[in-house]
Amino acid sequence: MKIIVAKTAGFCWGVSRAIDLVMKAANEGHSPIYTDGALIHNPQVLKVLEESEIHVSSNIDNVSEGTIAIRAHGITPERRTHLKEKGLKIVDATCPHVGGIQGIVKKHTHEGYSIVIVGERGHPEVIGLLGFTQGRGYLIDVDEDIERMPELPPNKVCIVAQSTQSRARLHEVTEKVRQIYPNALMFDTLCDVTADRQDEILEMAKEVDLMIVVGGKNSGNTQRMAELSREAGVRTFHIETEDEISASDVEGSQLIGLTAGASTPDWMIKRVYQKLENIAQNLIPVTV
Ligand code: SF4
Missing domain, CATH: 3.40.50.11270 (Rossmann fold)
Structure with a gap:
């Protein structure tokens, strides 16, 4: 293993x-x-x-x-x-990156734009961003939210995204909003940290037969990483600590991918790695 x-x-x-x-x-x-x-x-x-x-x-x-x-x-x-x-x-x-998104929202709100935010309902970053829109902010969490938007001044629509959304989702929503408002501006406000992690997990998913994703169960970016891995067809565990992994979970795996969300400290990743190594050493090799 x-x-x-x-x-x-x-x-x-x-x-x-x-x-x-x-x-x-x-x-x-x-x-x-x-x-x-x-x-x-x-x-x-x-x-x-x-x-x-x-x-x-x-x-x-x-x-x-x-x-x-x-x-x-x-x-x-x-x-x-x-x-x-x-x-x-x-x-x-x-985070200075989030501060940058707030700056774009603030500037365009002052210039009379309505702000469309691609994000997760109730997420603190989204709540913060909406606070800069002077009541002209519209959250698109699910596609139905686009239909629920009131009629907006046609040439004054600005689209941004919560930093941890996927690029595919931002482009999908932009395309739909532009069917109604063809001149809508779009700012790619995604944080590369998230995109790089998502790209890497998809690359790893091509090789590994088990993926361990370490991070808070309430962490949106960690949940999305685990989802991506599962969607790629890999057996995936989303765990917070090494205690959630046992020998029977990893038995039979040849190559395990270990990754973690943006709010997981190195010491926790090391503990999980150590636990996996201990399990590997204690597994009895199968002889034919
Ligand atoms: S993922 Fe990290 S670096 Fe990127 S916006 Fe969030 S807090 Fe900032």
Whole structure:
């Protein structure tokens, strides 16, 4: 049994930056730090952060001391104003790539455009982006959302995507929106980190007979990676920790692909790798 590890597995630069920023604030004595929602979608990392007094706050309105951290997904301008009014120290860990999408939305909203966002309903990044549209933002999660859009000024439609959407989905929605608004502008706002991971998993799927995808069960980008692998016809496990893998799961596999979502730390990937190696060493070779 052989294991190949994806080159793109593990933290993306936006998540690394967010964690570095909050850890720096903690080390400089600004604890307790409260993140406005989960900093990243990975329960194991959140547990480690808790040990440095970095807590997830489900209701930041109740926080009256310490520091508030804005997560990588970003927030609406109203929410930012509200947090500032609390008078507490703020650590802004909004990913610069997401900040760039917010900038495009803000600029085009000011120029009178209606903004079509290709994304996932309820995702914090999408909620943040909609906050920049002055009520002229339309989320396209499923195709029916296109039919539900009101009639828009024809030459003032701008399409962007949540950073972790697939390129195929962005182009599919753009084509459908342009059937109604042929002059609609489109900005490819996808983060290459996501596209590179998706490309690599599809390449690996051509070779491996089992794929292990490590990452938070609530992480959208990790879920999509596992879906892609399954769609490519490979037996796939989406796990958070090494405890979810047993010898019977991997028995009979010749080549295992190991990859991880953007919010999975290297130490967790190493633990899973180690567990797979231990299983491989203990498997009794089949003799004919
Ligand atoms: S996936 Fe891309 S956009 Fe999202 S946090 Fe990472 S670097 Fe930023």
